[in-house]
Amino acid sequence: MRSEGCALPALLGGLVGLPVLVVAVLNWPIVVAVLLTVLLVAGIVAVTLGALVLTWLYARSVHAVLFAGGHPEEPSPGPGEDPAHRSYHGGPAWSDLRAVIGGTWRVSAPWTLLLAPHLALYAGAVAVHQCAAWVCVGALRAADTALLVVRRVRMVCPHCFRRLGYPAYACECGRCHTAIRPGRRGIWRRVCLCAARMPTLLLFGTADLHTVCPYCTHTLEHRPGEAPELVLPLFGGAGAGKTRLVNGLYRALEQGAEPVPDAYADTVGEGARQWLGEARTVLRPSTRTVPTLPGHPVRGLTVRVGAGGSTLLLQLYDAAGERFTRASTVGELGYLGQATTFLLVVDPLGIDAVWRPLGPAERGKLAPVRSRTRDPELAYTQVLEEVERRVGAAVRRARLGVVVTRGDLLRDTSIAPEGPGQDALVYWAEHTLGLGNLLRSARAHFGRVRVFHTCAVSRPNGEVDPSVSHLLRWVLEGRPPAFGALVEAPELLDGAV
């Protein structure tokens, strides 16, 4: 019975299976097709599911990093770096990409390699973003630089005398940004670590920020970069009249701007206010000028001049005459390497060749105002050597104004110049003042040389003597005509020496 029970299913199986086998053998291509179809469909389903799962994992990682705040922390600025947050193109974009790849790898390990097209798409998007951002950065910096060049803006620190590629700016929190221009920390504006927003270019208003020198960190109150700067060093022996002439130049500008609408000549900074604020008093004939002490730190006295819609920053340098007697002290005057116009101030009374021919009455009258400097060539030589050391052959492009002072005292004396014309002044300087060698050397070294005879005292009505205006007009040559129009049109511009 037990063997019959086992044999029956086998018999039935044989009865059914045999025909099926026969049919299968006879239709073997169909059987093969069915098997391959099953395999193919299973493969397609598996690949589809795998792709969907991998894409889901990748999308989850992208969401976590880019939407849910799971992005890496921004590294703090390192030493020497500006205290500002990085822009998205300045690092976070790539660190986000690394975070997405890392997040996906953690959950799908080697299968992440199958996501290469997705990651390539992400990397391509970041690369395009980077390219666009850095092209913007380059274009903005180029436009800003081009504007500075076209407007002939050169920035010089009046404290350390170094030329500034670009000023530094201090945030309200006190942090100093030395490289504020567009870059990895901002295109249009940057965010200080204190969260304050700052523009990145003069074009966008950095001049409104607290400007400091990137080298000496002194505050620069004259808004450097907004307008061309004219560095004007005055040099000469002690007591030659440099301080009085500086005041005269400022007063001439101030006086010229008074009747012109929208024109102005304002001192910038506390130093200039102290030095030039009393120009009216200093220029009175009765006032004795307080000598500039040799130990007094030399600072540029900045005057902001505006006329005809243009602005000029005039930096006047008035160092003590004692500084020009030794190469070591002249070498400290770095501004000599930044200037293209120089004024050599000469006291004619100090020169023995001038003093000796004077009569006793004239000597008695002029003795109290005679300076101790006997040879103006000493200061000239020291300065020329220093300028040549700093700028080399470029000194040929510089101008030198030889300014003979004491015009008010020499008037009506036996040594007064015979006429106001340049030829007469040159003849007077060479033959009466004994400056022939100096002028010959100046002509050989400087591009242009001119002799002036000034009278830096105010007239009874308070006006500056026209001789100072003439000098100023020459100083302002090459600048917008509106500046020259501020000072009286000279009759003396009849050719250089």
Add this chain to the structure above:
Amino acid sequence: MSAPQHRAQRRGLGALVLAGSVVFTAALLTALLFQGWQALAALWDWAVATNRGALPEHL
């Protein structure tokens, strides 16, 4: 210090990347299904044709 979140850039880039991934996956799967369908069709064409030739003539 409160670092800027760059929300706009991150969201914009994220949306672009996700949309790109979805489109890429959809295109990939569509291509896969199409190719699979083509393969199946070719397979069955071959099977039917081969099967017809393989059967005895009286069947």
